[in-house]
Amino acid sequence: MKDINDKLILAISVGLFVVGLAFFVLFPNNKGVSSTSPKLEKTFSSVDLPTFGTTQADWPEATEQAKGEMYDLFTPPEIYINARGEFVFRPPYFVSSDDPFGVSLLEVNRNPYRFQLEGYVEEDRDNQGKTLILLHSIEDGYSLRLPPDSKSDEYGFEFLDWQVNREVDDEGNFGIVANLKIKDTRSGEVINLTHDRDYFEDKISVVLSLDETNEQYLLDGVGANFFVGDIEYRLDAISTENQTVIVTKFIPDNDPITELLLIADAPSASDAVEDESDTFESEDVFDSFF
Numbered sequence: 001m002k003d004i005n006d007k008l009i010l011a012i013s014v015g016l017f018v019v020g021l022a023f024f025v026l027f028p029n030n031k032g033v034s035s036t037s038p039k040l041e042k043t044f045s046s047v048d049l050p051t052f053g054t055t056q057a058d059w060p061e062a063t064e065q066a067k068g069e070m071y072d073l074f075t076p077p078e079i080y081i082n083a084r085g086e087f088v089f090r091p092p093y094f095v096s097s098d099d100p101f102g103v104s105l106l107e108v109n110r111n112p113y114r115f116q117l118e119g120y121v122e123e124d125r126d127n128q129g130k131t132l133i134l135l136h137s138i139e140d141g142y143s144l145r146l147p148p149d150s151k152s153d154e155y156g157f158e159f160l161d162w163q164v165n166r167e168v169d170d171e172g173n174f175g176i177v178a179n180l181k182i183k184d185t186r187s188g189e190v191i192n193l194t195h196d197r198d199y200f201e202d203k204i205s206v207v208l209s210l211d212e213t214n215e216q217y218l219l220d221g222v223g224a225n226f227f228v229g230d231i232e233y234r235l236d237a238i239s240t241e242n243q244t245v246i247v248t249k250f251i252p253d254n255d256p257i258t259e260l261l262l263i264a265d266a267p268s269a270s271d272a273v274e275d276e277s278d279t280f281e282s283e284d285v286f287d288s289f290f
Helices: 002-026 282-287
Strands: 078-081 087-090 103-112 115-121 132-137 143-146 157-168 174-184 190-194 200-210 216-220 225-228 231-239 244-250 257-262
Touching: 103 231, 103 244, 103 257, 115 174, 115 190, 200 231, 216 225
Parallel strands: none
Antiparallel strands: 078 087, 103 200, 115 132, 132 143, 157 174, 174 190, 200 216, 225 231, 231 244, 244 257
């Protein structure tokens, strides 16, 4: 009985499937899905894009760095305190060596201008034409007594202007400042000399000595160099305040070596003495600045 019911249900299912298939074939659905594009209710007008003219930029040519120098904007210099309690700065591109550097620093000299204003003798304060200007010649050591309109072909100068300014500050202190403007006919420069104030040239001379032979070399300004055989020594920087120089040593087929040199007879940062009487404790050094 159960088998008959199962067969009956299966027959009914097959019949319904056949009837539905026949109905789908005989009466197909012709209604398709219509795809419609949205209608634009608002019209848009085109907008012309602005045009920009090209600007010609003139970039300066990068200057060539010194041979053996490495420029690093984010690397600060090395700062330390030497045995005399002074701050010493060393650039970050140092390449040192344990081998002897070969030269020592003897002198760092600021070259005084060949004339210095020593003073003046004022005969009549209201008439500066009667004043005698005391000018010291560095070349021969003579003191010249000259009026304000002087000119000398022998010494190579011409006085352009002479002024004596008397001023009183806020505290009531009285001060006198004498200024002499001269034209150096040898160089064509105009120099302003002030009483009681030394005037120096831009160049600074440095004296270096060879360690082996004690032979001395005078270098006038940064960039000056000399050779010992095929080894070149070049002066890269000068600090008159610290009395130090930076020298680079160029050896063929080797990396350049840069050293910070102090005056030869002065104690260096590496010559630390263990005697308490000859050394500076770091705390004492910093206390001396405050």
